[in-house]
Amino acid sequence: MSVALSPAVLHGEAAFQAARRAKWRVTILGLLILVAALVVAGWVSEVHPATLAAGLPRVGEYFARTVPDLRWATLFRDWETEGSLAAWFYRLDKWLWLLLETANMAALATLIGGVLALLLSFPAARNIAHSVPSYHLARRGLEAMRTVPEIVYALILVWAFGVGPLAGIIAIAAHTTGALGKLIAEAIENADMKPWDGVRAAGGTWVQAGRFAILPQVAPNILSYLLLRFEINVRGASVIGFVGAGGIGQELYLVISQNYYEEVSAIVILIILAVAMIDLLSEMLRRNLIGTEARA
Template structure:
């Protein structure tokens, strides 16, 4: 009998804890159900406002296939390796490969210079923007809002502004990419710095160092692998951006792509798209290997 009383005393707290756990789990489920219901209503409202109707998708899907059919090259196996004068050959499809290659090279240069300029502008702004580095509140807020403003405005809008200011050409594209990249990298750089170990930071101050010295010798070496990795990844993204901003006269292959689309030169559209895909794939592979080697070297 004493053993039964002891067993009951032992199971009493366990039963109450189990009941509390089940009640808490039920409350979480109700909260999740309410949250998902609100999200579903918001998504449906957004679809209604933006006219995202299934009927529109069904009606427009065949047109997408029709356009791809138009831009597809008319290749013939018997003439596949013939010269540029023979219709149905690869050479005929890429008959302007020399000029397109130079434009793609210009696009890559725009992306590289824009990424470098954006990174150089983002780095000094990211130190005061990081919350853990204890910059004055006014300076920190100004840096964070400035970075937000730069990355909120799309590259193509900056490109329109710089084309108006500097004229048509690659300079406008480089500046547009650099400004937007500075805003994007500044936020990511600051996030990387906020995740660093702070004991070296405190050690520099304990030794009598200043705030810039603490940033240089304590934070920068610790965050450098993440900064380099982020910058290289941004370069890959900027290759695509440089291809788009050419639509507004900011140079590169995008300007040529806009012209062939405007004149309905369908086969030239597909040829340029294929070259862009090959270029981006090559840049991705090279950047990935370079990023790994750089991280291994500085880690």
């Protein structure tokens, strides 16, 4: 038995179908525009399928050359024996020292950048900024610091300070300040303003309100951002060594330029293991500290 639908229901169904068709048209139009933009971007960037097809086998060939010729019979022999792990990592003592230097560079740069970012993030937060000019000055300053890539900072600073870790530390710290400052400022803008209003109403200064009303709210976010940035900076410190800014990257650039293929893979594996260990330690520290703060 068929049920007659009221005009209101029929009108609602028609409106729903019309809205659905309009949504599909907008989606298809958006996808067409995206595809067209990708094609134009590929053409401008000279990303041609023929070039990719010709280059990919060479990439595979290079990686194949970095694979060491390990042999089970001699795998655990001394470094003078071909096919052994010790021969593959025959400069392990030097590489571990350079990895430690890289981690120290990243840690010091993260600490410096984190302190500067914390100081600049409060005037860069719209909801608590002293004034509109100070807000824009702090925001634009943070943007300028994170816009310039670390390796560009490193190139300039190596020319100024010479080859070594100092240039790398300053370069990473400058970029870290800009990146962390934005994240912390946005966390401050999302904070509850009632404690701030209470401290200010009780006669507290702007600094006191920031310290006692805002900072406790955003402290877990700051800790999480700092640990994440430290992991990023370890990788960044490995890269800027290519321009003479110290660390394991400088050694990696040397072996790549001299086509020491097996040494390339050994150093890359050490960097991956170091970053993985730092990631695990950072995750454990973040959980413990944030969990302790939440219970408090």
